[in-house]
Amino acid sequence: MQEQLDWERQRAAYIHAFIRTKQALLKSKVEGVHADERELKETFWNDVTVNFSTADDTAETISSIKQQAELLNERERSAALIKKQMKTLRRLAESPYFGRIDVKEDGQSEIEAVYIGIASLMDEQEFDFLIYDWRAPICSLYYDSEPGQVSYTAPAGEVHGELLQKRQYLFHRGELEAMFDTTIAIGDDRLRAALAAGASTQMKTIISTIQKEQNEAIRDEKSAALIVQGVAGSGKTSVAMQRAAYLLYRQRKHLDASQLILFSPNRLFSSYVSTVLPELGEENMTQKTFGSYVYERLGKVYDVEDGFSQLEYALGAQHDKAYAMRMMSMRYKASARYKQRMDDYIALLHVSGLPFCDLLFRKEVLISKEEMKHFFDQLNKKIPLTNRVHLLAEWLLKLIIQKEKREHLNDWVEAERELLDEETLFYMHRELQKQYSNEDVFNENEAVDHVAARHLVKKAFQPLRNWVKSFQFIHMPLLYSHFLRSDVHRDITDFAMIADWTESELAEKRIPFEDTTPFLYLQDAVQGFRVDRTVKHVFIDEAQDYASFQFAYLRMMYPKANFTIVGDSSQALFPHVEVGEGFQALSSWAGSKQLSFHKSYRATKPLMSFARELLPHPEVIEPFERVGETPLLIVASNSDAHMKAVRTQIEAFSTQGIKTVAVVTKTVAEAVRAHAQLSEWHDIQLVARDDQTYQNGAVVLPVYLAKGLEFDAVLVFDASKEMYVSEYERYHLYTACTRAMNQLFIFATVAPCHWIAKVPSHLYRRKEATTPPLD
Numbered sequence: 049m050q051e052q053l054d055w056e057r058q059r060a061a062y063i064h065a066f067i068r069t070k071q072a073l074l075k076s077k078v079e080g081v082h083a084d085e086r087e088l089k090e091t092f093w094n095d096v097t098v099n100f101s102t103a104d105d106t107a108e109t110i111s112s113i114k115q116q117a118e119l120l121n122e123r124e125r126s127a128a129l130i131k132k133q134m135k136t137l138r139r140l141a142e143s144p145y146f147g148r149i150d151v152k153e154d155g156q157s158e159i160e161a162v163y164i165g166i167a168s169l170m171d172e173q174e175f176d177f178l179i180y181d182w183r184a185p186i187c188s189l190y191y192d193s194e195p196g197q198v199s200y201t202a203p204a205g206e207v208h209g210e211l212l213q214k215r216q217y218l219f220h221r222g223e224l225e226a227m228f229d230t231t232i233a234i235g236d237d238r239l240r241a242a243l244a245a246g247a248s249t250q251m252k253t254i255i256s257t258i259q260k261e262q263n264e265a266i267r268d269e270k271s272a273a274l275i276v277q278g279v280a281g282s283g284k285t286s287v288a289m290q291r292a293a294y295l296l297y298r299q300r301k302h303l304d305a306s307q308l309i310l311f312s313p314n315r316l317f318s319s320y321v322s323t324v325l326p327e328l329g330e331e332n333m334t335q336k337t338f339g340s341y342v343y344e345r346l347g348k349v350y351d352v353e354d355g356f357s358q359l360e361y362a363l364g365a366q367h368d369k370a371y372a373m374r375m376m377s378m379r380y381k382a383s384a385r386y387k388q389r390m391d392d393y394i395a396l397l398h399v400s401g402l403p404f405c406d407l408l409f410r411k412e413v414l415i416s417k418e419e420m421k422h423f424f425d426q427l428n429k430k431i432p433l434t435n436r437v438h439l440l441a442e443w444l445l446k447l448i449i450q451k452e453k454r455e456h457l458n459d460w461v462e463a464e465r466e467l468l469d470e471e472t473l474f475y476m477h478r479e480l481q482k483q484y485s486n487e488d489v490f491n492e493n494e495a496v497d498h499v500a501a502r503h504l505v506k507k508a509f510q511p512l513r514n515w516v517k518s519f520q521f522i523h524m525p526l527l528y529s530h531f532l533r534s535d536v537h538r539d540i541t542d543f544a545m546i547a548d549w550t551e552s553e554l555a556e557k558r559i560p561f562e563d564t565t566p567f568l569y570l571q572d573a574v575q576g577f578r579v580d581r582t583v584k585h586v587f588i589d590e591a592q593d594y595a596s597f598q599f600a601y602l603r604m605m606y607p608k609a610n611f612t613i614v615g616d617s618s619q620a621l622f623p624h625v626e627v628g629e630g631f632q633a634l635s636s637w638a639g640s641k642q643l644s645f646h647k648s649y650r651a652t653k654p655l656m657s658f659a660r661e662l663l664p665h666p667e668v669i670e671p672f673e674r675v676g677e678t679p680l681l682i683v684a685s686n687s688d689a690h691m692k693a694v695r696t697q698i699e700a701f702s703t704q705g706i707k708t709v710a711v712v713t714k715t716v717a718e719a720v721r722a723h724a725q726l727s728e729w730h731d732i733q734l735v736a737r738d739d740q741t742y743q744n745g746a747v748v749l750p751v752y753l754a755k756g757l758e759f760d761a762v763l764v765f766d767a768s769k770e771m772y773v774s775e776y777e778r779y780h781l782y783t784a785c786t787r788a789m790n791q792l793f794i795f796a797t798v799a800p801c802h803w804i805a806k807v808p809s810h811l812y813r814r815k816e817a818t819t820p821p822l823d
């Protein structure tokens with residue numbers, strides 16, 4: 049083995065030297081391009097013949113400017129390309145490869161040693177790949193296969209052969225530190241080492257330790273929708289991110305990062321994953337949250353409730369007398385049944401027509417809703433509904449122009465003209481003088497009056513044009529309530545109450561979160577769907593929190609896109625989604641492929657063995673073998689003792705130098721209260737909104753903002769008896785516990801909730817905390 053290690057060290061040194069030479073070459077190349085660029089900029093006008101005397105001269109001038117600009121652009125593009133190559137080389141210099149497979153293809157006499165790294169490195173003179181990009185087809189064998197007969201799919205078809213050996217390498221600052229031969233997939237030791245390095249506030253890449261089941265998801269190129277149901281910590285987000293990098297590499301001729309979009313659960317999460325693609329040498333993709341998308345579309349006109357406010361209500365407003373009704377409203381409106389009923393309703397709109405709003409100008413009706421209805425109804429009903437709406441908009445805009453022309457004679461114009469300030473009048477004079485500078489006869493004052501009147505009328509009419517262009521002449525709240533009042537909902541108990549409540553919200557221009565997607569859908573159905581055909585791939589993370597209605601909507605909005613949808617039903621946090629309902633709906637998508645991940649990598653074995661017992665079917669989760677301490681349940685005799693115990697633990701973590709510590713609460717209100725008390729003693733951050741960022745250290749946050757993230761240590765702030773009661777609060781508790789990588793502490797006053805009480809006692813330690821002496 050020593051002999052082989054020496055040989056590998058020599059090769060590593062050779063590769064290192066090769067990279068250095070290449071770096072030097074690129075450095076001088078980029079300097080040359082920059083020098084060219086500078087010279088081009090300095091001499092730009094020397095090489096352009098500027099002559100505007102005749103049309104031909106002008107055309108020639110423009111063409112020569114264009115030519116120069118193109119030259120400059122070309123230099124800038126080459127400089128950018130070289131810089132990208134230099135960046136890749138810098139990464140390779142640090143750790144050139146992490147794996148090697150020896151493959152003998154059928155029909156070939158030679159054994160090829162394939163070294164695998166973050167990017168490929170080629171010796172162009174020898175036509176030799178010194179390093180293969182991990183995304184190259186042959187590298188699939190590294191992740192999937194054990195030594196023996198193997199095959200992989202190459203662009204030209206299936207390749208068969210024998211895998212003779214698999215080796216892993218550890219580099220530190222460019223130096224080969226260790227290597228291991230392995231017969232199984234990717235050695236557990238390497239993975240354990242990666243996980244033991246602990247949590248960080250930016251997600252890490254996993255390319256050197258991708259597991260077989262993960263590799264299948266990353267490399268799938270056939271499915272129109274790849275759906276991954278995976279337990280907590282099974283690598284769903286990691287897979288989604290490496291898959292994006294994989295697709296960008298494999299389809300690089302016709303796919304770039306701007307055509308990829310990721311729907312993430314919140315902005316904290318967006319920032320957590322934002323470094324993965326750049327680290328893999330790719331541009332970042334666009335990231336959105338569903339809430340931000342809805343806000344973009346409806347937020348200008350309506351007060352749109354966000355998902356987190358809805359959740360806070362669901363978790364904390366049980367005393368509200370409308371609570372049961374609201375919860376029912378959330379579930380029903382998110383369901384596939386509700387969408388189907390809305391589709392049926394929309395299909396009839398071309399006959400039943402639409403409700404309109406009066407167009408008001410200075411508090412008076414300029415065009416009445418009856419006039420609109422009259423125009424709309426006399427249009428041929430065979431014309432699609434959205435086209436008729438557009439025809440009505442055109443007609444309204446024409447009427448507005450006509451009315452605008454007559455408006456300057458009205459008294460208000462005269463009155464407002466008197467109020468125009470000096471500066472505006474001065475500019476009007478100047479404009480007029482410019483316009484009429486060659487004319488002899490010119491009554492300037494009269495002309496200014498005229499211009500001022502036109503200016504005032506135009507300004508006053510502009511909002512009317514915008515109103516029409518944004519289709520506000522359709523009374524959307526009324527249309528939505530017509531749908532609520534239609535008798536298709538008769539099988540829903542007490543639906544009249546839901547309809548009354550929704551109408552009263554809409555009357556105040558408020559849209560409850562559960563109504564946002566249906567409302568948008570109905571609005572788009574009459575105004576025309578604003579689909580985005582440029583997006584080629586949509587990634588949806590934490591998909592368990594999407595209702596089937598939301599999935600259906602997104603699918604329609606991105607008609608040219610394939611989908612990668614990852615989630616875990618056991619982490620369903622949102623009350624509007626019936627657990628598993630959204631996922632079930634996905635199975636009917638044409639061309640979809642479903643994969644399940646059962647192995648959980650994030651937490652140590654004792655932590656995951658405990659957390660899975662919180663679920664109805666713990667057996668489906670397979671914890672990864674990694675040693676650690678069992679969770680500690682601390683039951684305090686009263687709230688003072690409870691607080692003291694939490695404080696003591698945070699202090700202990702700080703002394704131990706643990707970098708990421710999260711105090712996880714059920715709601716934001718609880719987080720604010722906890723933070724108020726803890727911050728008297730510790731330097732601790734509060735994350736109460738999804739636009740806040742988190743650096744290292746201790747943080748208090750509600751579970752729905754912690755979802756998707758991970759921490760070295762997690763303290764479940766309060767898991768007392770009355771805190772986690774219902775079935776879906778059970779999933780909140782599970783989500784909170786599964787954020788921990790290495791240490792988990794659960795606090796309760798008097799008694800823990802029954803979800804914890806039913807966990808077998810050998811899976812955790814228990815400690816009592818009594819009233820502390822006064823500080």
Ligand SMILES: Nc1ncnc2c1ncn2[C@@H]1O[C@H](COP(=O)(O)OP(=O)(O)OP(=O)(O)O)[C@@H](O)[C@H]1O
Nearest residue numbers: 254257258259280281282283284285286649650756
């Ligand atoms: N193959 C792997 N190699 C190294 N680390 C991995 C691998 N798979 C997962 N991990 C690590 O496990 C942790 C959990 O991964 P990730 O966040 O992708 O899981 P998830 O399924 O999205 O989790 P959750 O649903 O609980 O948020 C991360 O630290 C990730 O780096």
